[in-house]
Amino acid sequence: MNPRIVVGFDGTAESVAASRWAAREAVLRGVPLHLVHVEETFTVLGVPSAGPGPRHGDADPLLRGAREELLARHPRLRIGSESLGGRPAAALAGAAADADMLVLGSRGLGTLAGVVLGSVGMAVVHALERPVVLVRATEDVGPGPREGHPEGGVVVGVDPGHPCDALLAFAFEEASLRRCALVAVHSWTPPPLAGYGAAYSPEGHAQMAE
Structure with a gap:
């Protein structure tokens, strides 16, 4: 196992909340944090696309901004990042296969089925044999004085x-x-x-x- 915490990040409020929660977990455990962005690639008649698509280049500044924001909160935290192409669930499960846990953002629709049913989260839970944490976007998304766990x-x-x-x-x-x-x-x-x-x-x- 490669001690680290992997978090799926796409710039949404849910993924921001997940990254901040995951950063605190990484600090608590004394392990690195790894940000993963997945750009879904599509196929035509079973033929893989030639590349990750035009939006794939947007991942670098997105991940860089997230890394800078998290380092401002946790200066000593080791943070890595990568951008992947493919099906999000499979790519995230592969990236976290040997990690301590995978952290994902969730819209939190009120019930467990509403949180994960039919989503990338449900597919990852079925595909990954590591702990998967779903984090809702709450007031923690905004800057606040409290950085410790509730x-x-x-x-x-x-x-x-x-x-x-x-x-x-x-x-x-x-x-x-x-x-x-x-x-x-x-x-x-x-x-x-x-x-x-x-x-x-x-x-x-x-x-x-x-």
Whole structure:
């Protein structure tokens, strides 16, 4: 593994928020930050395009500006960058395959499905076996006096019916880095007709209690 944090950056408010969050994470871990811009290349009748396209050259000043802004906040942070062509999900997953984590911006539409369904984020989550963090664009996008992580704990969702050793190890490590509480949450849906009267089933309620 190559210790570093990779962040997808395209200049949007969401990617700016993601880059700032990722920079703080890199400082917290003492690892470099790597900015990745992906310009999607298209094919015609299965033939790859001849080049990354005319907009690809815009990535250099975009990444340079992001790097300068982050260095102003974290002067000692090591920051690298690269511009890639191809399908965004595949390119981002490849760039972060050996990294500590990949950080992406999210519009945060209110539910998990709204955040990632049908997006590059969902495709990356399925393609990458490294932690993927989705960061919403909040008031942190604007300059502010607070650069540290907000106070609070780490919450991990646990499904005892599936292996979760890697998940728990990651959650414990994150809580340890932040010196905060770790809360494990398991949620479940009652079986149909669970309730009272004619629908009452001692066996069903025993299973729920277990």
